[in-house]
């Protein structure tokens with residue numbers, strides 16, 4: 001006996017919808033606490049709604065959601081929280097004919113989203129892609145983040161710079177001493 005896996009709130013069974021005529025619709029609201037995006041980035045506090053419409057090839061998905069991305073501030077390297085709103089539409093191609101059980105031909109494009117063999121439609125991959133697109137190129141913990149001092153490395157949001165009074169960088173003078181040293185031969 002196969003134990004059913006706990007289903008993610010971002011996964012929907014569309015078997016019944018696929019048995020209905022083209023144009024049939026379903027609407028769902030969803031919430032999910034956490035979705036890993038990419039390395040250090042994750043999407044939290046996800047709330048959204050989705051509308052599914054039966055098409056010839058599968059299911060047309062219209063999705064909008066809100067969430068908070070946690071990532072690293074580009075200036076001070078501390079954790080940053082970026083609120084995002086995402087909207088997307090995608091057509092998910094069916095993998096199996098829901099009435100006959102026969103496999104359907106794969107769509108020509110490789111990057112198309114699929115309804116799986118159990119007629120489950122998983123939004124998480126699409127949400128991941130669109131959430132990353134919504135992330136600013138240079139995420140900041142706050143607009144006014146002062147960042148790190150390039151001289152002494154201190155977090156200028158927390159402490160005053162310590163190198164301001166010493167214009168000569170010690171690492172540079174050590175390097176200079178190395179070059180000034182007479183050569184061995």
Ligand SMILES: [Zn+2]
Pocket residue numbers: 073074075076077078140141142145146147
């Ligand atoms: Zn910052």
Ligand SMILES: [Zn+2]
Pocket residue numbers: 149150151152153154161162163164
């Ligand atoms: Zn400094």
